[in-house]
Amino acid sequence: MADLPEYAAEPPRRASAFDAYRLTRGSVLDLLRPALRDALAAARTPPAAVDTVLFATESLPGGDASQTAVAALLDELGMRNAYPLALGLADCSTATAALAVAAALVTSGAARTVAVVSGDLVRTAEPGSRVLLGGAAVGSDGAAAAVVSGRRHGWEVLGGARQVCYDLVGPGPAAERLHAQLTTYQELFRDLWSATGLTPGDVSAVLSSNLAADVLQAFLGEAGFAPRQLYQDNVGRIAHCLGSDPLINLTDRTEAGTTRSAYPVVVLLGSSAAHLAAVLLRAVED
Numbered sequence: 204m205a206d207l208p209e210y211a212a213e214p215p216r217r218a219s220a221f222d223a224y225r226l227t228r229g230s231v232l233d234l235l236r237p238a239l240r241d242a243l244a245a246a247r248t249p250p251a252a253v254d255t256v257l258f259a260t261e262s263l264p265g266g267d268a269s270q271t272a273v274a275a276l277l278d279e280l281g282m283r284n285a286y287p288l289a290l291g292l293a294d295c296s297t298a299t300a301a302l303a304v305a306a307a308l309v310t311s312g313a314a315r316t317v318a319v320v321s322g323d324l325v326r327t328a329e330p331g332s333r334v335l336l337g338g339a340a341v342g343s344d345g346a347a348a349a350v351v352s353g354r355r356h357g358w359e360v361l362g363g364a365r366q367v368c369y370d371l372v373g374p375g376p377a378a379e380r381l382h383a384q385l386t387t388y389q390e391l392f393r394d395l396w397s398a399t400g401l402t403p404g405d406v407s408a409v410l411s412s413n414l415a416a417d418v419l420q421a422f423l424g425e426a427g428f429a430p431r432q433l434y435q436d437n438v439g440r441i442a443h444c445l446g447s448d449p450l451i452n453l454t455d456r457t458e459a460g461t462t463r464s465a466y467p468v469v470v471l472l473g474s475s476a477a478h479l480a481a482v483l484l485r486a487v488e489d
Contacts, residue, residue, distance in 0.1 A: 204221055204222065204223065204224065204341065207224075207333060207334060207341070209332060209333075209334040209338075210334070215338070215341075215415075216417075218415070218416065218417035219338075219339075219415035219416060219417060219418070219438075220415070220416035220417075220435065220438045220439045221341050221415070221438065221439060221442060222439035222440065223439070223440065223441070223442065224333060224341050224342065224343045224441070224442040224443075225343040225344050225345060225441055225442065225444070226343070226344055227324065227344040230324075231260060231262040231263060231322055231323065231324050231327065231346075232272060232276055234322040234324075234344065234345065234346035235258075235260070235276065235320050235322045235346050235348075236276060236279070236280070237346075238320055238321075238322060238346040238347050238348040239256075239276075239280055239282075239318060239320050239348045240280060241348070242318065242320075242347075242348035242349055242350050243280075243318070243350060245350075245357075246349075246350035246352075246356065246357065247356070248316060248350050248352065249281075250280050250281035250282045251281055251282070251283065251284055252284075252315075252316050253282050253284065253285045253316045253317070253318045253350070254284055254285060254286060254314050254315050254316055254317070255285060255286050255288065255305075255308060255314040255316075255317045255318070256277065256282065256285045256286070256287045256288070256317070256318045256319075256320065257288050257289075257290055257301045257304065257305055257317060257318070257319045257320070258273065258287060258288065258289045258290065258320055259289075259290050259291070259297045259298035259301045259319065259320065259321040259446050260289070260291075260320070260321060260322050260323050260328075260446075261291055261323055261327065261328040262322065262323045262324045262327040262328050263289070269289075273287050282318070285318065290304070293365075293367070293475065293478040293480065294445075294446075294475030294476070294477070294478050295412055295443070295445045295446045295448070295473055295474060295475040295478075296365070296412075296446070296473035296474060296475050296478040296479055296480035297321070297446050297473070297478075297480075298319065298321030298347070298446035298447060298449070298450065298473060299363075299446070299449050299471050299472065299473030299480040299481065299482055300363070300365055300473065300480035301319045301321070302319055302349060302351065302360065302363070302471065302482045303360070303362075303363030303365075303480070303482050305317035305319050305349075305351035306351055306360040306363070306482075308351075309351055309352060309353055315352065315353070316350065316351070316352040317350070317351045317352070318348060318349070318350050318351075319348060319349050319350075319351060320346065320347075320348040321346060321347050321348070321445075321446040321447040321450065322345065322346025322347070322446075322447060323344070323345075323346075323444075323445045323446065323447070324344050325342035325343065325344055325445070328342075328445060329342050329445075335443065336414070336475075336476055338415070339414050339415045339418045340412070340413070340414050340415065340442070340443040341442040341443055342442065342443055342444075342445060343441050343442040343443060343444045343445075344444070345441065345444030345445070345447045345448075345451060346444075346447055347444075347447040347450035347451045347454065348450070349450055355487045356487060357486075357487060358469075358484040358485065358486060358487060359484065359485045359486075359487050360482060360483070360484060361399045361401070361468075361483040361484065361485050362395065362398040362399040362482075362483050363395070363398070363480065363481060363482040363483065364391050364392070364394035364395040364398060364480070364481050365391070365394075365478075365479065365480045365481075366387050366388075366390050366391040366394070366478075366479045366480075367387075367477055367478050367479075368383050368384070368386070368387040368477050369477060370383050370477075371383055371384065371387070371476050371477040372476070372477050384422065385422060385425050387477075387479055388422045388423065388425060388426045388479065389425060389426055391426075391479045391480075391481055392426045392427065392481065395470070395481050395483060399483050401468065401483065402427075403426070403427035403428050403432070405468055406428070406432060406468050406469065406470050406483075407432065407465070407466035407467065407468055407469060408432060408433075408434050408456065408466045408469045408470070409423060409428055409432050409433050409434065409469070409470045409472055410434050410449050410452040410453050410456065410469055410470065410471050410472065411423070411433065411434070411435075411448065411449060411452070411470075411471075411472035411473075411474060412443060412448045412449065412472065412473055412474040412475075413435075413437050413438045413441065413442055413443045413444070413448045413452075414438070414443065414474060415438070416435045416438050419433065419435070419474075420433060420435075423472075434452050434456055436452075436455070436456075436459075437451065437452055437455060446473060448473070449471035449472060449473055449482075450471070453469065453471065453484075464486065466486075467485060467486045468483065468484070468485050468486075469483075469484050470482070470483055470484075471484065
């Protein structure tokens with residue numbers, strides 16, 4: 204973090220837990236490619252079986268170059284039957300919302316197997332600065348992917364919720380913005396519990412965007428979660444990989460040895476200044 208001009212005079216406050224961020228010299232495709240490949244392998248899904256791909260990224264090249272790049276990527280990975288769709292506008296919550304969209308496509312029969320891939324370069328998606336949300340986040344380059352299908356494997360999608368507060372788009376008095384953000388978090392989880400019949404106490408881990416640790420603890424505390432329920436190990440290690448954080452945190456927590464049986468119900472939470480999306484997952488016995 205000391206390399207960032209914004210922190211030249213003073214480092215991030217200790218309670219934010221920021222330590223390092225990730226920077227790639229390659230293109231966004233160099234991030235999306237291995238993320239998709241690894242997700243297909245983890246889900247034991249042949250690439251040709253995927254009929255839809257949801258791209259949650261703002262870093263693809265513009266115009267015809269975007270279509271060419273996506274076509275080349277899918278061809279390289281053997282995903283020639285996959286119809287590509289791009290989702291955006293909801294900032295760092297887009298990828299989490301895309302998981303719920305993918306589940307709805309499968310449940311309705313509109314798709315059989317959907318790949319969701321998230322990834323961005325900060326220099327493309329947020330070209331002004333890596334310090335975001337008034338210092339509540341530091342942007343990193345990263346990507347993640349998941350496969351959603353009707354086959355019971357890995358995690359079951361129990362439900363999702365989304366909230367947007369347009370009062371938070373643009374500048375405004377700090378006290379009013381804080382109240383609006385807290386209210387938006389509370390409304391998001393009120394909708395999630397209404398959709399699923401669960402409560403904060405039923406959740407063993409909240410796998411969220413990697414915002415400043417103290418800021419997120421305050422917001423989620425008001426929504427009914429205890430600090431022990433929040434997975435924040437990656438705030439210091441990789442900072443905020445924009446929309447990819449929740450899936451990265453799910454993968455990293457599992458690879459660190461925390462088995463799905465130890466935390467059978469988790470929430471993925473994608474957060475931006477004005478947009479929130481949550482998906483509730485339950486571990487499936489293999």
